[in-house]
Structures are given as structure tokens and as C-alpha cells.
Amino acid sequence: MRLGLFLPSRTLLCDSHRTRKMYAAVTLFVFMCLTATTHADHHHQPCHAPNMTGFMSVISLKGEMKAYGAFTYDSMGKKLRFRSNESHPSNTSLGLDLLMFFDDGVFYEIDSKNQSCEKKALQCTQHPLDIPDDATFVATVNCGSPSIEGEGLKANVWTGTMSDKKGHYSMSVTMGCLPVCTLYFQESSSFIISLTEVEIEIKDPDLLTVPTFCLGQPLEETPEGTVHSFLNEFM
Template structure:
């Protein structure tokens, strides 16, 4: 099983594909009321410290990529809480985490499906050896396929539940946290009361995108 590493990924591309409309069901966390004509996509940066188990994700506002989702979240997986941050208005929401699985971390019960080469094995320098892991998240009953390098750096993660497919794809991965302040709670969030979680709701990093 891969060892835990500290790393910061510069760019994260997130795409949500909806193939059919499902009905909300409080007993099945993955099911959502969705509009078939609404697609969600986001490009942003995230910083993740696997030792402290903290993650910060912020969408980028660029002309090159028009995000339909604006998001700034700070996750404290060990504490089981996260903050939705609005820096412009100096406000935030504090919520509990029912699922503490980081979407690009390989679960301990994941099964190694295969080792493949992305690109060409015939041309020198034109191929990347990668491992493909599969499994199901127990809390949300979501199936996943995670692709990593042999050294366990994340390349992509595909999550499926009912008719929803969520794809995370990494670019320009770095192996150290260069700005630790990104993982520090902003002063205007300190003392924020924990919001009550409605019955049947499952708060997780993944659910912020579906």
C-alpha cells in the first residue's frame, strides 16, 4: 500500500458529468436533485498536507477557463470539520465532515487493478508508468478509480455514484507545501460556530462538487 506523502498540487481540474436525473433520498447520500442541462466544471489550486491532514481548495477565476463553480474550502480531516470561506466578504461557514476521505488519497482497502504506461513504451521519455486503484467509499457508496505514478503521486481520480461521474485531474504536482499559511484558518473564521448538519446529509470534499 502506498506510503503517505506531503504534497501540493498546483492545478486541479474538476469535471462533473450528469447522464440522468436522480431523486433526492436522505438515506442514500450520493443521490441529489440535479438538472440534466447543468454541467459543473472548475479549475483551481489545492494544497494538501497529508501529515497534518489539511486541505485547501480554491477555484481560479481566469479568462482561459470559465468556472461555473466558485469555491474556497479549508478541510481539517483529523478534526472532522471544514470551512467554506468568502474572503471578499470576510465571512465563513463551519461545518462537520461525515466523510474524511481526501479524493486523491488511496484508501487502505483499495485494490490494485493494474500497472500501465501512459503514452508510449517504445519511445524514450514518452511514457509514464502508472498504477490504477479501484474500490468503493463506505460512507457515500461511491465507486472510485484512482491513477497514480509508481511513486504514488496522484494523476487523476474518477468517482461514480448512480448517474453522476466526478473527475479530478492533476497538473503540475509539487511535492512540498510552499505556503503553509494557506492551511491556516483566517482570523475572521476563528470562533465561528459549528452549523447543524441536516439529517441524512453527508458533508465531504466530494459533495462540494455534486
């Protein structure tokens, strides 16, 4: 099963001018959805996303593309692999290959080209693929036209504070609990994470296993004042 959200990934093959216009359009679309007609219902409980494979884009609210790449998410095992700047490299995009084990509190920064990696402690488990248990339900929104088949998207909006309490987020998910987009607001950095071409399966389980050249890698010491998390990679 495949769910295409927002714009198809092939548009990222356009030149830089069209790419900037696309990201501006994505941001505008999200704000339009969040201001659409809503129906509040305070009896909702946070749901949990299923296994997923797809593409993820991270865009600052100033229009800068921070990262774009493929992700694989194991909902039950709480594992995430994100590889950016591979399929559609860009000078403005971060080159990342992250393998995160949220339950174990560790993650790997992988360099497949040089067959090397760094193993680090994961201090914060917050990420954009699952609704936090303490999230607050805001409303159900209808983007587009709910009365015309295929011309609308119904989503639930959840909000909450970030783990460091210095920012907040607004997350939109489909009625089947597939994340559409999440906005993160902080004084120093605000950005939006959106998903496209989502499939409800783990297409390559090997992506969620530690590469052989990383086995036995010692855990690096975390400098004082440093917080490692998926979100901190983009701040």
C-alpha cells in the same frame, strides 16, 4: 520539483469552444490509459502522497467543468485547501474556497471577499489526493510509449467503493505516489478529478491556517440526511 500531468494550465485561457475540447481530450486520455497494456501484481500496498501544491480540475463525464483551481495539501497534517474559479473563472465552474481538516472532522467554507466563513462538520474524509487504506490494487499501466524517454507515463491503478457504498472509484497514481486522476462513478453523478503542475512542497503554509476572521466561528448544525465531504461539494 515539478510534475506536469496531462495538459498545461495555460490552455485554460482559451475560448469556451477550445476549453470544452480540452476537457473532452482529458477524459479520453484517461480512458485510454485505463485500457492500456497492464501488468497485474497483487502484492502492492496503498501508498500515501507527499505534500503537494498544484492545480485541480473536476469534470463531469458529460464534459461539464465543475471546478478548476489551486490546491495545497499537507499529507502529514491531513489538511487541504482548494480555491476554485479564481485564476481561470468560468460561468460553468463552482466558486469554492474550502479549508479541510480531515483529522479534526471539520472544514471551512471561506469567503475572503466578504471576510466571512462557515464552519461545518466533516462526516466523510475521502478525497482524491490519497489512496484509501482499503483500496484494491488493479494493475500497473503504461500510457504512451514506455520505450521512448519522455514519451510515457507509468502509473498504478487502484479501485474501491465510495464511503456511502453507492458508488465506486478508480484512482491512478505515479510510481512515486503522486495522484494523476481519479474517476468517481455514482448513479446520480460521475466525474473525474485530475491534477496538473504538481510540486512536491507546501509553497504557502498560511493557506492551511484558519483565517483570522474565521476564528471563533461556531460549528454549524448539520441537517439530517446531509453528508459533508470534499467529494459531496461536486455531487
